Amino acid sequence: MDRLVITPAVVERDAVLALAGELDMGTEELLAEAVEELIDAGYRRVVLDCADVAFCDSRGFNALLAALRVTQAAGGALALAAVSERLQSLLGLVGGEMIFNIAPTVEQARLLLAGLATNSDGEPA
Secondary structure, three states, X not given: OOOEEEEEEEEOOEEEEEEEEEEOOOOHHHHHXXXXXXXXXXXXXXXXXXXXXXXXXXXXXXXXXXXXXXXXXXXXXXXXXXXXXXXXXXHHHHOHHHHOEEEOOHHHHHHHHHHHHHHHHOOOX
């Protein structure tokens, strides 16, 4: 079994990547490629479902930051959903709550991103 399994899904106009396993140096490129594929396919609202992230180190955190930057550079937005306790602990240590949009569920993350899109240009996304 791979150390990180990424399962993509599309829910209406949003792309959701369910992450399961370890997010670290050995798997950061997998996340980068998955996010880039979504951006290349035209998706601008990306949710990372982190419920099954079992481990995340500093390289994994950098991979999350890179995903955020790529999404924002394309004029989009990214949110983390269902953040596991371990990942929440890391985010708390490094100030991640100030950087990322975080929601308790994928659906709430989608609503958050839709609200951000509406607020940024004055029209619904």
